Amino acid sequence: MKTSYLLSAIIMPVIFMQCNFNNHISDASGTFEVDEVIVSSEIAGKIISLPIEEGTMLQKGSLAAVIDSIPLGLQKAQIEATIATLHQKTLDVRPQVKQLQDQISVQRVQLENAIYERDRTERLVKAHAATTKQLDDQNNQIEVLKKQIIATAAQIGVQKTSVNTQNSTVLSEYKPLRKSIAQVNDQIRRTNVLNPINGTVLTKYAMQGEVTEAGKALYKIGDLSVITLRAYITGVQLAQVKLNQTVKVLVDSTAKTYRTYPGIITWISDKAEFTPKTIQTKEERANLVYAIKIHVKNDGYLKIGMYGEVVFK
Known part of the structure; x- marks a missing residue:
């Protein structure tokens, strides 16, 4: 009886751990990224207005900054x-x-x-x-x-x-x-810096009152409403994926739980590359892997650089 109880005490946690692992096993993993746009001034001059901060949400076509146009007006x-x-x-x-x-x-x-x-x-x-x-x-x-x-x-x-x-x-x-x-009028028009996309200001590089140059970055913006998980799969797994395929994306919520999101594969690389050091594949590590991009609708919890796992349905 003591031997049977001892074996049960050893085997049961192992079975529980194995079941828990199987419930959350992933086919691929990667990190979240977003398409970023660095907005620059097309005209050199003093920044008269830059009423944005990091985290500010901007609409496409909205006025993001104003460069001093007086010198151009005099010209x-x-x-x-x-x-x-x-x-x-x-x-x-x-x-x-x-x-x-x-x-x-x-x-x-x-x-x-x-x-x-x-x-x-x-x-x-x-x-x-x-x-x-x-x-x-x-x-x-x-x-x-x-x-x-x-x-x-x-x-x-x-x-x-x-x-x-x-x-x-x-x-x-x-x-x-x-x-x-006509050329000066075009330059005067460009002193109003219009935001190019709907998105959130990720980084602000300049401040009001500074003198900027043409091509110098003012801020960086990205659309965080739909975030991209760049994951890596092995050559064997290529047969399991296709464009517009729906997959399950897992993101750590607590030490023992995941947040689950539906995702859509929007891009599959046609060239193999060496496995990034931070990526673990299904077979632990493979020499060559293929990158895929998965679009995931962001509920506000997903952040750039966050780690995510993928389960193919």
């Missing part, structure tokens, strides 16, 4: 002033054209008078009251006046072309300056 005003002076540098060809047109009018009157005098001289020559030399001189004068009118008209065209060329050179600066204003 824009300077460009606009330069554009305004362009028209002052251009020439008005109309007064010069008007002067040449008046000159042509005078020359035409002179031509009409010369033709009248020539016609009169022709009659006098026929009446032997004037010489042919006088007639020739008047014809020469008429030809000279005609050539002067043609030359003056051509001068109007040359003057217009010259002034237009000069004005075009001045006004050619207009489009690049307008592009510069």
